[in-house]
Amino acid sequence: GESVGLHLPTLSVQEGDNSIINCAYSNSASDYFIWYKQESGKGPQFIIDIRSNMDKRQGQRVTVLLNKTVKHLSLQIAATQPGDSAVYFCAENRDYGQNFVFGPGTRLSVLP
Amino acid sequence: DSGVTQTPKHLITATGQRVTLRCSPRSGDLSVYWYQQSLDQGLQFLIQYYNGEERAKGNILERFSAQQFPDLHSELNLSSLELGDSALYFCASSDGPQNTETQYFGPGTRLLVL
Numbered sequence: 001g002e003s004v005g006l007h008l009p010t011l012s013v014q015e016g017d018n019s020i021i022n023c024a025y026s027n028s029a030s031d032y033f034i035w036y037k038q039e040s041g042k043g044p045q046f047i048i049d050i051r052s053n054m055d056k057r058q059g060q061r062v063t064v065l066l067n068k069t070v071k072h073l074s075l076q077i078a079a080t081q082p083g084d085s086a087v088y089f090c091a092e093n094r095d096y097g098q099n100f101v102f103g104p105g106t107r108l109s110v111l112p
Numbered sequence: 113d114s115g116v117t118q119t120p121k122h123l124i125t126a127t128g129q130r131v132t133l134r135c136s137p138r139s140g141d142l143s144v145y146w147y148q149q150s151l152d153q154g155l156q157f158l159i160q161y162y163n164g165e166e167r168a169k170g171n172i173l174e175r176f177s178a179q180q181f182p183d184l185h186s187e188l189n190l191s192s193l194e195l196g197d198s199a200l201y202f203c204a205s206s207d208g209p210q211n212t213e214t215q216y217f218g219p220g221t222r223l224l225v226l
Contacts, residue, residue, distance in 0.1 A: 041219075042219060042220075043114065043116075043202050043204070043217030043218050043219050043220050044155065044202070044204075044217045045114070045217065046214050046215065046216070049214070089154075089155060091155075099157040099160070099168055099169075099170040100157055101157075102154055102155040102156070102157075103154070104154050105154060105155075
């Protein structure tokens with residue numbers, strides 16, 4: 001499939017290690033955030049979301065942390081697997097009911 | 113498979129032309145969203161329709177328009193195409209009007225303008 005964002009920051013991790021992908025958002029008024037995973041040749045896939053009244057939310061093997069003080073969002077993937085290789089986007093909702101703003105993405109490469 | 117379908121998968125056309133991209137949402141979803149993904153600008157929200165009505169507008173150019181039909185499928189019309197319109201165009205759907213609900217993305221249409 002087509003490569004998205006050929007010059008994306010890349011995170012390389014060993015299979016089985018934990019991955020941490022970071023995202024900075026710009027608008028302190030943003031109150032809802034989503035992490036998406038996009039595999040080559042496919043559309044973005046919802047992973048996990050978090051609202052601004054929470055600091056942490058856990059899913060299956062994934063955890064999202066929100067630090068509103070520094071406007072920072074992170075996605076932690078436990079025991080990273082080859083199938084986790086993809087581009088990961090964070091998205092913030094700036095105007096409730098309007099539209100999401102997506103970050104540039106980070107490419108996660110899982111090494112055998 | 114998200115349940116959202118998009119056609120065509122690939123489209124090659126020339127500058128100045130007009131194309132129509134089609135999207136069928138997941139069964140039961142009333143909202144359809146259109147996004148553009150280009151190499152230099154990332155993923156950008158274009159427009160949302162809910163049950164046939166325009167719900168929210170993002171960075172959509174005046175040369176672009178969309179509509180949602182009574183059967184809930186949607187079309188994105190791109191006219192007076194320019195080289196810079198080359199991108200992946202994604203459709204997503206959700207069941208309600210609020211875009212804070214989970215959106216399910218289709219596989220995208222890859223548009224190349226020559």
